[in-house]
Amino acid sequence: MAKKNRMVNEINAGSMADIAFLLLIFFLVTTTIAEDKGVLVKLPPWSDEPPPEMKLNTRNVYSVLVNASNQLLVRGEPMDIKTLKDNTKIFISNPQKLENMSEEPAKAIISIKNDRGTQYGTYLEVYNELKAAYNELWEEAAMVKFGKPLEELNKTQRSEITDAIPLVISEAEPTKFGEEK
Amino acid sequence: MSKFKKKQGNAQPAISTASLPDIVFMLLFFFMVVTKMRDTELMVTTNTPQASELTKLEKKTLVNFVFIGRPTPKYKEKAGTKPRIQLGDKFANPDEIPLFLEKFKTTVPESQRQAIITSMKVDSEVTMGIVGDVKTSLRKAGQLKINYSAKSRERTK
Numbered sequence: 001m002a003k004k005n006r007m008v009n010e011i012n013a014g015s016m017a018d019i020a021f022l023l024l025i026f027f028l029v030t031t032t033i034a035e036d037k038g039v040l041v042k043l044p045p046w047s048d049e050p051p052p053e054m055k056l057n058t059r060n061v062y063s064v065l066v067n068a069s070n071q072l073l074v075r076g077e078p079m080d081i082k083t084l085k086d087n088t089k090i091f092i093s094n095p096q097k098l099e100n101m102s103e104e105p106a107k108a109i110i111s112i113k114n115d116r117g118t119q120y121g122t123y124l125e126v127y128n129e130l131k132a133a134y135n136e137l138w139e140e141a142a143m144v145k146f147g148k149p150l151e152e153l154n155k156t157q158r159s160e161i162t163d164a165i166p167l168v169i170s171e172a173e174p175t176k177f178g179e180e181k
Numbered sequence: 182m183s184k185f186k187k188k189q190g191n192a193q194p195a196i197s198t199a200s201l202p203d204i205v206f207m208l209l210f211f212f213m214v215v216t217k218m219r220d221t222e223l224m225v226t227t228n229t230p231q232a233s234e235l236t237k238l239e240k241k242t243l244v245n246f247v248f249i250g251r252p253t254p255k256y257k258e259k260a261g262t263k264p265r266i267q268l269g270d271k272f273a274n275p276d277e278i279p280l281f282l283e284k285f286k287t288t289v290p291e292s293q294r295q296a297i298i299t300s301m302k303v304d305s306e307v308t309m310g311i312v313g314d315v316k317t318s319l320r321k322a323g324q325l326k327i328n329y330s331a332k333s334r335e336r337t338k
Contacts, residue, residue, distance in 0.1 A: 014198050020205035027212045036238040038300060038328040046320035068308075082337060114309050121230040121305030123312075124329055131234040132336050173313075180310035181264075
């Protein structure tokens with residue numbers, strides 16, 4: 001009797017693919033490519049003694065106060081957040097050489113003071129607008145000086161621009177008028 | 182009548198599907214290597230504000246996370262409704278930050294410790310009191326590189 005030797009083992013590999021797909025979907029769902037962009041800030045180093053009383057010419061200081069109602073008071077005048085960036089740029093670059101604005105960009109200092117009751121969203125928006133002012137000034141300086149956009153400059157060229165217009169944002173201790181929610 | 186031999190055109194071409202799971206496994210291994218399992222469950226709600234001046238966090242291994250927000254409904258009984266700080270996987274107070282930083286430092290090789298960045302994911306409605314305490318704590322511990330996590334938006338004109 002001719003035995004048909006069924007040596008051919010047909011492993012149905014279709015279900016292997018299903019298992020693999022399941023594992024893949026599991027990993028896609030449980031792992032995260034986390035939100036990883038943000039505003040980079042360098043905090044000033046801590047010192048136990050109060051900062052030295054520096055002889056600061058008030059014309060070089062741009063004070064931004066934010067109260068617990070998230071309102072801005074810039075150099076004594078209330079201001080809307082939308083105009084903060086342009087106003088800051090004018091202060092730093094002082095194109096009209098006004099007496100009450102910075103002597104030169106290298107001497108301009110921005111100081112922020114908020115309240116313990118100020119909302120974080122407002123604080124970050126203020127910081128963002130100030131950083132945007134500097135970034136725009138740097139971009140403009142890059143085009144004028146090197147004819148290239150800021151991202152295309154190499155390290156030394158970039159430091160040239162950032163040394164001419166240094167980012168100096170000092171933060172004061174928050175006031176305690178508002179209520180912390 | 183000639184016999185029309187019906188050509189067995191439908192020859193069973195046994196397409197071997199054995200390689201299909203191989204392809205899928207390759208994709209799977211790729212994902213296992215590239216992504217990271219979310220090891221910390223977010224116990225506070227963090228609705229980050231929007232900002233335009235964003236920088237990407239380059240090396241994930243050099244970033245430690247601080248979350249500040251109101252506890253999620255799941256943790257409300259344990260932690261209350263006031264904004265809390267979450268360091269790693271548990272709630273903490275500002276004075277526990279130096280220890281948390283030291284623990285993180287041990288996971289980073291000596292030469293790269295200067296480049297450690299602390300990413301703060303803070304809910305936009307949290308008030309600055311608690312954020313200020315965290316910042317002071319970080320400054321005292323010498324951790325000066327901070328990244329405020331935010332969603333991207335266009336720069337104001």
